[in-house]
Amino acid sequence: MKIAILPGDGIGPEIVTQAVKVLNALGEQFELETAPVGGAGYEASGHPLPDATLQLAKDADAVLFGAVGDWKYDTLDRPLRPEQAILGLRKNLGLFGNLRPAILYPELANASTLKPEIVSGLDILIVRELTGDIYFGQPRGVRECPDGPFKGQREGFDTMRYAEGEIRRIAHVAFQAAQKRDKRLTSVDKANVLETFQFWKDIVTDVHKEYPDVALDHMYVDNAAMQLVRAPKKFDVIVTGNMFGDILSDAAAMLTGSIGMLPSASLDANNKGLYEPSHGSAPDIAGKGIANPLATILSAAMMLRFSLNKEEQADRIENAVKKVLAQGLRTADIYEAGTTKVGTEEMGNAVVKAL
Amino acid sequence: MKIAILPGDGIGPEIVTQAVKVLNALGEQFELETAPVGGAGYEASGHPLPDATLQLAKDADAVLFGAVGDWKYDTLDRPLRPEQAILGLRKNLGLFGNLRPAILYPELANASTLKPEIVSGLDILIVRELTGDIYFGQPRGVRECPDGPFKGQREGFDTMRYAEGEIRRIAHVAFQAAQKRDKRLTSVDKANVLETFQFWKDIVTDVHKEYPDVALDHMYVDNAAMQLVRAPKKFDVIVTGNMFGDILSDAAAMLTGSIGMLPSASLDANNKGLYEPSHGSAPDIAGKGIANPLATILSAAMMLRFSLNKEEQADRIENAVKKVLAQGLRTADIYEAGTTKVGTEEMGNAVVKAL
Numbered sequence: 107m108k109i110a111i112l113p114g115d116g117i118g119p120e121i122v123t124q125a126v127k128v129l130n131a132l133g134e135q136f137e138l139e140t141a142p143v144g145g146a147g148y149e150a151s152g153h154p155l156p157d158a159t160l161q162l163a164k165d166a167d168a169v170l171f172g173a174v175g176d177w178k179y180d181t182l183d184r185p186l187r188p189e190q191a192i193l194g195l196r197k198n199l200g201l202f203g204n205l206r207p208a209i210l211y212p213e214l215a216n217a218s219t220l221k222p223e224i225v226s227g228l229d230i231l232i233v234r235e236l237t238g239d240i241y242f243g244q245p246r247g248v249r250e251c252p253d254g255p256f257k258g259q260r261e262g263f264d265t266m267r268y269a270e271g272e273i274r275r276i277a278h279v280a281f282q283a284a285q286k287r288d289k290r291l292t293s294v295d296k297a298n299v300l301e302t303f304q305f306w307k308d309i310v311t312d313v314h315k316e317y318p319d320v321a322l323d324h325m326y327v328d329n330a331a332m333q334l335v336r337a338p339k340k341f342d343v344i345v346t347g348n349m350f351g352d353i354l355s356d357a358a359a360m361l362t363g364s365i366g367m368l369p370s371a372s373l374d375a376n377n378k379g380l381y382e383p384s385h386g387s388a389p390d391i392a393g394k395g396i397a398n399p400l401a402t403i404l405s406a407a408m409m410l411r412f413s414l415n416k417e418e419q420a421d422r423i424e425n426a427v428k429k430v431l432a433q434g435l436r437t438a439d440i441y442e443a444g445t446t447k448v449g450t451e452e453m454g455n456a457v458v459k460a461l
Numbered sequence: 462m463k464i465a466i467l468p469g470d471g472i473g474p475e476i477v478t479q480a481v482k483v484l485n486a487l488g489e490q491f492e493l494e495t496a497p498v499g500g501a502g503y504e505a506s507g508h509p510l511p512d513a514t515l516q517l518a519k520d521a522d523a524v525l526f527g528a529v530g531d532w533k534y535d536t537l538d539r540p541l542r543p544e545q546a547i548l549g550l551r552k553n554l555g556l557f558g559n560l561r562p563a564i565l566y567p568e569l570a571n572a573s574t575l576k577p578e579i580v581s582g583l584d585i586l587i588v589r590e591l592t593g594d595i596y597f598g599q600p601r602g603v604r605e606c607p608d609g610p611f612k613g614q615r616e617g618f619d620t621m622r623y624a625e626g627e628i629r630r631i632a633h634v635a636f637q638a639a640q641k642r643d644k645r646l647t648s649v650d651k652a653n654v655l656e657t658f659q660f661w662k663d664i665v666t667d668v669h670k671e672y673p674d675v676a677l678d679h680m681y682v683d684n685a686a687m688q689l690v691r692a693p694k695k696f697d698v699i700v701t702g703n704m705f706g707d708i709l710s711d712a713a714a715m716l717t718g719s720i721g722m723l724p725s726a727s728l729d730a731n732n733k734g735l736y737e738p739s740h741g742s743a744p745d746i747a748g749k750g751i752a753n754p755l756a757t758i759l760s761a762a763m764m765l766r767f768s769l770n771k772e773e774q775a776d777r778i779e780n781a782v783k784k785v786l787a788q789g790l791r792t793a794d795i796y797e798a799g800t801t802k803v804g805t806e807e808m809g810n811a812v813v814k815a816l
């Protein structure tokens with residue numbers, strides 16, 4: 107089994123190194139091949155997603171991704187900026203199904219900015235559509251405003267779109283995920299304002315007929331943003347579009363106060379996937395050896411479960427992570443008095459030992 | 462001075478009655494005229510925004526609005542649903558500047574789901590553009606998908622657009638609001654993905670030249686959603702588009718835990734405005750006499766300040782509200798042990814007495 111390793115920028119290389127160490131310690135035969143992406147891709151060959159990197163990702167059975175981005179690339183033209191690599195990988199690999207768990211580990215309950223009774227035991231899953239919506243819709247650009255009171259001025263514009271089949275396939279992913287959990291699905295839309303999301307709501311309602319064992323409800327995106335703050339534990343699985351999912355999944359992650367712990371999976375129609383931590387490249391702490399590698403290590407576990415069909419090995423890693431937390435080991439981002447502060451490498455070693 | 466009073470549905474009439482009582486107690490000469498809107502407009506004349514109601518709103522110097530919506534209208538065709546009234550009023554009256562303060566009153570610090578140290582003293586202002594963006598952009602609808610892998614299927618679509626002048630005028634509102642506060646403005650965009658918001662960012666940056674005393678920063682919307690949860694007090698004024706503003710202003714309101722306290726103003730180019738509580742019509746508690754009228758009373762105060770040029774009377778109302786809170790009076794939504802629970806009318810009477 108071939109895994110493409112794309113460390114990227116900032117803390118990416120450090121945290122991916124630890125995840126690779128954990129993978130290698132499992133006693134399985136993986137073929138790991140590394141390639142530059144993001145700012146590193148730009149440095150290496152003038153483009154954030156070099157052809158060779160994309161080809162490697164296409165050929166592999168799964169992709170383990172670190173993080174991309176650094177302030178020093180902020181002045182590049184948009185198509186050359188690091189984050190275009192992640193958009194390009196999603197689109198080219200057809201990774202339409204993004205699974206983002208927001209879980210609060212009992213040992214880390216204090217890390218949240220929310221009161222413990224509101225978030226302790228939090229375990230929600232956000233299913234975000236990842237290759238459609240206003241992220242990729244054409245036409246888009248800057249043009250002369252064609253009508254209305256600002257006619258003749260310049261205007262920026264984008265197109266939000268969702269085709270029926272696009273909604274159906276992500277709805278199936280979400281209903282099936284809900285079946286494996288508490289069997290409750292909330293579809294988040296803005297059907298009171300947007301045609302796209304009235305259509306979304308209608309299609310999701312239709313797909314629901316195939317999943318009578320799952321309870322479906324619909325919620326407007328503004329209300330969902332409120333309910334995530336007010337009573338996040340009421341959610342089980344949330345499904346939504348690319349743009350709303352971008353916002354809500356980050357808000358949900360931050361509820362836990364420990365975004366350094368949260369993995370994510372982005373899957374295609376055949377469960378090939380790209381796996382990455384939910385956090386970013388944190389250039390401010392890059393190279394200091396203090397970044398939390400656990401989100402990346404847990405992303406590797408998701409990879410074993412969803413793409414490589416190694417459920418048991420995934421469990422082993424997840425249990426090892428729980429064990430090091432129980433042992434009181436903490437990187438700086440989740441440190442609190444009474445626990446033991448460790449660096450990136452020590453944390454990776456501890457997970458290997460706990461396997 | 463003529464004020465249009467549009468109570469609407471659910472708890473709308475009850476809370477507006479209290480705000481009107483407070484206005485009448487100020488000793489000023491206001492001409493108040495009431496008209497049905499939302500579900501009540503539909504009942505009265507078959508449309509959520511009856512012509513006579515729109516005309517009244519146009520003729521008035523300001524509009525005091527309650528809330529609209531009730532489950533019983535959920536099955537109506539979209540153009541007939543209550544919330545279309547609020548979209549119609551915004552568009553027809555040119556109310557492009559939405560001011561939504563998120564303030565946590567010290568007496569209500571416990572109401573928040575966030576830890577006191579994270580939110581106590583919270584005082585941020587969200588400036589949301591209200592007549593543009595994907596809310597009104599044409600074309601929109603359901604059509605045959607013209608290209609790509611889903612070609613030929615049905616697809617829902619909408620258009621996000623912002624013209625230069627539209628961005629400039631809301632930026633001016635936001636910079637001027639920041640000048641009266643802590644002189645810090647965060648412009649929220651998604652310039653890394655959307656053409657509309659790269660353009661937005663460029664124009665806001667340009668308008669900044671006229672406000673050298675205000676510190677401007679730019680933040681992606683997903684990050685803004687996270688920072689609102691992580692460290693909301695770091696914000697002073699936030700400016701953003703209609704769609705992102707819808708989501709972020711509701712999230713910010715919920716941080717306080719006391720959305721029943723939060724007023725809002727929607728202003729046109731001449732400071733004529735519509736004033737409404739940030740919460741909804743709460744049909745589940747309508748008619749029970751337990752709704753919190755303070756957000757509507759504080760909306761009346763905003764109306765006096767922004768549209769009617771009666772700063773002193775606005776201060777009087779705001780101080781009266783602070784006084785009743787200090788007296789320990791609480792409606793059910795903000796009640797906690799050790800305070801005195803009161804109903805909608807008692808709360809209104811207490812504010813009048815405290816004037």
Ligand SMILES: CC(C)[C@H](C(=O)O)[C@@H](O)C(=O)O
Nearest residue numbers: 189190192193352653654683
């Ligand atoms: C980097 C950016 C383009 C990306 C997105 O908006 O999807 C990121 O925020 C994410 O959620 O993975």
Ligand SMILES: CC(C)[C@H](C(=O)O)[C@@H](O)C(=O)O
Nearest residue numbers: 298299328544545547548707
């Ligand atoms: C009712 C709805 C159309 C409206 C909006 O989305 O603007 C509401 O959520 C608001 O924020 O006032």
